[in-house]
Amino acid sequence: MDDMTEPTDDTSTPEPIASTPVTSPPTSSSSAAWSALPDWEKRFRAPRVSLPDWAEDAPSRALFVSNVTGTYELYAWDRDTGEQRQVTDRPNGTTDGVLSPDGEWIWWFADTDGDEFGVWMRQPFKGGADEPAVPGLAASYPAGLAIGRDGTAVVGRSLDEEGTSIHVVRPGGEPVEIYRHRESAGVGDLSYDGTLVAVEHTEHGDAMHAALRVVRLDGALVAELDDTKGGTKDLGLAVMGFAPVDGDGRLLVGHQRRGRWEPMIWDVATGRETELRLDLPGDVSAEWYPDGSGLLIAHDFEARTELWRYDIASGVLTRVETPTGSVSGATARPDGTVEYLWSSAAVPPVVRSTSGAVVLDPPGPQAPPSVPVEDVWVDGPGGRVHALVQRPEGATGPLPTVFDLHGGPAWHYSDTFAAAPAAWLDHGYAVVRVNYRGSTGYGREWTDALRHRVGLIELEDVAAVREWAVSSGLADPERLVLTGGSWGGYLTLLGLGTQPDIWAVGIADVPVADYVTAYQDQMEALRPLDRTLFGGSPEEVPERFRASSPITYVDQVRAPVYIAAGVNDPRCPIRQVENYVERLAARGAVHEVYRYDAGHGSLVVEERIKQLRQELEFAARHVPAATGTRPEGG
Template identity: 30%
Template sequence: VTSEPLGRVYVDGWTPDGQRLVLNGNDDDDNFIAVFDLRTREMTKLFTSERWLENSDFSEDGLMVAIAVPRNADDPEDHDIAVFELDDPSELRWISTGEGHRDDDPLWSPDSALLAFTAEIGDTTNLVIYDGAALKEIARKEIEADVLSLRYWSPDSDFLDLIVERHGRNSFWRAHLEGSDIRLVDRSDLSEGSIHTAHRDGERVAVTSSAINRPQTGLQLLDLDGNEVAELDLVHLELPLGTPRSVWLQSRDGAQIQAWVVRTGNDDEVQPGLVYVHGGPTMASKDTWRRDMQAMVLSGFTVIAPNFRGSTGFGPEFRKANILDVGGKDLEDCIAAAEWLRKQPGIDRERIGITGGSYGGYMVLQALTTSPDTFAVGAGTVPVADWIQDYELADASFRYYDVYFFGGAPDEKPDLYRERSPITHIQKLKAPLFISAGRNDSRCPFPPIEHFVEKGWELGKEIEFNVQESEGHGAARKTAAIDTELKLLQFLRRRLAVA
């Protein structure tokens, strides 16, 4: 459709005539909301910002856009909701539950009469519903959740479905609007593990779920009252998958950290260990299916996946704990996970590795270069190797990502950027290291990773480098994903002497 790239864009919706797309995206200059006209093949930016524009919604009648915007330069957590007409974006109206609150994830009702969104107020998470025309609050309800994702309104706008995240699991909830009150129905009984998605067709809701030891193999169909009408089991796996257990461990400064431990076999069988570091960092290791983790477990490793400081699911304060401290206390939490694993029965104390992708890949590099005696081996995919060079090469979205976590640009925080960059400490690298990167990566650009590898080789470091020529931030093609995961797994098996 286009002859030139538009930047990294996501589709918010179609206009009712099917001729225009509303996009949320970013390019080298801006984060933006835009309209792409299929007739003229032109994109027009309606709203731009130097800060993230992550969550937005386009009303089904094709008239209104709502978007969460961080407005306060001194407080990146302070988000308000901007509302404007698609055909007249110059007249902005703002929704705010208060200064310092994070108003986020707007969702229009089918008739655009209501606008729901989440509000993080202090340490509480709230569901808020506004009149869509007057933009006045109708109802508000505090929900015992650390992350709240609004999924779908019912066709008559009487209720909406939510996914609630808490302590490493997602569950399905329903919120009924009853005048100025919101009545909540907890349907976490629908699944062991975590709910992934909920889709509606007006009469039924389809819910999919998985767990660490259960792939996303089927779905449940519910009527609009939440009663199960059918369960479809699509896939059966006959594999000795690792059974997860949730543990709490103490980090070096006494902080309590939740982690998932996964292994097969009994404690009499001595296995090497792997610390599995999630990306984000504003994400979490949850009780959801991870094929790469189970491949490691099936290959004879005991895996521990810590939810280090900065992870979601453990409250706002915990989620914000690595702001201005990237690669600091969060890395100490991952090292504490390795130390905890060493003390467990059935673990070879001398064969503990670390692996992860994206921010997890960064943590692999930072761990091996700043705590070189902790891990016997490391394997990182699409990592950050040099925060300063990453900033210089990044698009508008990821420049703000760096500013958000470091408290300023590299010229404002040069010492912190250098100290928390693995390239600064590469001379201390001891353990064998596997790195995989995509040459087209716009999030963790390829040149700093390549420079890290070449500098390591120049210093005589043992680094195995896997380059995916046609991939970006992770592998979009299944063949490339399988190739990367196999090479990573084979590297770990060789280096940790797994038969």
Template identity: 55%
Template sequence: MVTESTQRSDPTVDVPEPLFADPAAEARWRGRFTAARISVPDWARDAPAHSVYSSNASGTWEVYAWDREADAHRQVTDRPQGTRGATVSVDGTEIWWFDDTDGDEFGTWVAEPFAAGERRQAVPGAERGYPAGLDLGRTTTAIGWSTDEGSTLAVAVGDAALRTVYAHTEDAGIGGLSRDETLLAISHSEHGDSRHPAVRVLQVADGSAVADLYDGEGKGLEPVEFAPVAGDTRLLVSHERRGRDELLIWDPVAGVETELVIDLPGDLSAGFYPDASALLVAHTRAGRTTLHRYDLTTGELSDLPTARGSVGGADVRPDGSVEYGWSSAEHPSSVRVLRPDGTDEVLLTPPGDKPAPSVALQDAWVAGPGGEVHALYARPEGTSRPVPTLFMIHGGPQAADEDRYSAVRAVWLDAGFAVVHVNYRGSSGYGSAWRDAIEGRPGTTELEDVAVVQAWAVESGLADPAACVLEGWSWGGYLTLLGLGLQPERWAVGCAGVPVADYVAAYEDEMEPLRAFDRSLFGGSPTEVPEIYRTASPLTYLDEVSAPVLVLAGENDPRCPIRQIDNYLDGLAARGREYAMVRYDAGHGSLVVAETLRHTAAEITFTRHALGMNLPVGDEK
């Protein structure tokens, strides 16, 4: 099952072909991954027929142009490791996309004609760096980047040279330009806490401060966007003054601030309608999303009729139509449009076959040390007894598992595993106190919640206690490695994608915005609070690891760099532990469909082998 790698001495997974014995099952799981998907389109403000979106139709996630009037689609980018991030100029004549190297997220913006043509550096004078925001006006560009020296925010007006308006060693980012392009909103963390930023509005002309908004320790603010009307200086801001994500309107010129009291129990996010008379509000609670229209004059809240599930991006067209992405655990994602007359229909249909549906998620609320922990779970169809169970731990940590379609979850279910998602303390969508409960004690806090859900899964008859698997990517990969060392009695196998494995080495090598995040989360750097980093580092607990471990990592990852993963693997090897490694030439995850297939097959192959289960799946011979 394992062979020797030619790159290092790491064992690598030998993935059998096929994964499933039944040809129909084999085609179904692969089809879920290879089926073309698309993102919600962005469009040019002054030429809304010119749109851009991302799609994996070519086998790699790339940028596409869509001329709505001609209903013509064009693939814009074609790069070996795919392309993240694109927008379209206000007049619709250019597409801007971020040009990094092999997925390392370090690069600069390039621009090319909407209808195809020669590419150029989008903003002459901008340094290569990690992106820290971009907003395009008719004549003004606001752009941000970060390097090891900190954050730089700059503007270019007309043909004038790029001019720095803000620079600081702490994390900062572009919030947005006012519609008349005289004001620029930024987020910053001069106070030293990038998890709870402040807002400042600057004069574009000279970079001088117009006004500041800061709610104090532990209460973050985020600029969303200025009202999309010339001369309107109102800024939509996200705040957490009452312990959850809510909204306020701030006019930094007039000095007027209005909190919006919206009677919905979960976390709120929003954007303006085109005439600035209302907000499109997304309400997230317990892993599901609803959409609403909030009238800024009357305060009336209207429900928008979307199906039960999760919304991934939504915006309002000039005609009042709402375009949004939607999926549920059962139903694959679709890009839809809700028209002013109430009609809800598919907006874009990707080419090729549709992915097969999957199994619905159920909810569980489990008593934990910090309050009830919300979990989402599904068991393989046709089963009723305890089964091998995958605890699929989300990344972030400021994220959450939701009732959305997942080809990865679906194939594990097909392979005979129940799947459990845990929205541990640290997750978004359950209020500020829940999200911030991990500060000063990261890793161990989340695992306490994972442990009570694992115990519930065993006691309820869902999970086989001898076949519980811990799996995750990014922060979920980190929690996987940490859990294998801290809770060895609970886990039979671990699969960790792009994890933090040696936290001190990770801090030394990671991108500066993540160092700032870590300082906010841990209460300082490894030099300042060494014991907290030691306690939180999977490397500390290598002696306790007993379960077989699979690690998957990108050679160019700026978030969870490869050196610190190698340190952990060397420690496993020195102790004679069973492990395997999948290394790939990309960054923090892959945008290449075939690579994602390989990763998923490797995890299932490794896990079923470790548990003594048949391969291919369904082969009882």
């Protein structure tokens, strides 16, 4: 609670593909300054890149995200010449970008200071002035985008007073609305020949489990697929993409019919569904190989990723070799190679190829490594809970310990590199990341378990892992930090109030603090999810919202609380944070609040470092890591 998204972190050691760097390597003086920085800051500052997205009909043209200037922005890359060019340059950064199939245009979403409300702009791939991509459409929240080979665009929009609408925009023409509904929906994909549009929608009222509809460009119905009908429930579908072949109406679809995410092929003309019964135990996603002959399979199981190639004609599944760890994105190239963004908890990310080369090597110094992750399974009230545990190198317990709760809630922590947990480790804290009920990657029932006891169920799992951490000798029960961002920030504040005796400090980033006010103020697209989780709106089920809202328990909070909030955040709006803070202040509770000029997090490196430094210093004042240990640079 990403289009192109910000990468995790990265490093590289194999032979890179030659390319012109986006900026010059550090000078000797800047190298000296770099050496003087603490490792935790280096991990944030080190240049990083995302997995490059490439144009379907011009595969040498690519688009990626990098923080090389200190702010995450979009970059164009001509792989034939090696030339790289910064596309966007905005104070609060830009990460949402799409290449047109011919590679001639870069579309990017222009919001205001992170508020996620804006319009699509476009710029020629080789450079030039930005222009409105769809002049006839006013600003909105984005709800998907697909661009056709003839320049036709299918644009999804979300507005508080109108719900979701989808518009077709032909070159030189006016936008034509082909879909509208109050419930959440979005553009899934546009067929290769530009005649069919796949829409994900939740018209049935269950925002956690979408249905699919395929329409023509005039909105005429072609086919529907809805796994929530016929007495079934809690079965979602997801668009994975049309076949990349002219005249081919096959749509790759994700389904949950056997208790996990799996791919199948749906022929929208005949209605034939071909389920791929893959002998893989975890969630499975897929995308087409460029010639349509096979599927690139991403298998996510127990916080790690494997890649496979599935041959459609023979049904043969072949392993695509990758190191042990996590793949944050992968794509099959026309030459048959696979490029992927890989990392582990110990090793910063790198964009690799199955050819053995590093695909895109960012300039400048690399991020320092961290320590490996240990897998722990704990018996919880709803089943076995998976936790990822790291401890400072050479340290023995009991240690001050940070319990880091992920956002989402439909997401999960994996064996991947992250700068913030590594910073806590550098300062003497053990780090425990819990994949509580609600997390993805452990089956549909685990993900869907939150309903009606939102927040409270997740915290039961966190408490079980906490008990293990203390009884095993890892964690000092008097020095436990509860922290998280977004949904993790929400759980942090809820945990401080409902479990006041077990946490020494709470640190919440962009949290839900007052759920009813958050529901009233948040972007419209999120309200259907809340109604699904709670079984209704605050007016319909007030007791459930009251039981799951941190502000209900604010007077029970004993631990010092640190809160960081973006003043332009449309997901966890500022007013509901202020309500919670006022209640803390009224009773004289120890707390600090940091408000910053951005939305749901920041894309500016210095801002991220500033926030984490403040959090480290806050924790050090109230839960010192070890005798004499103070935050580096604090």
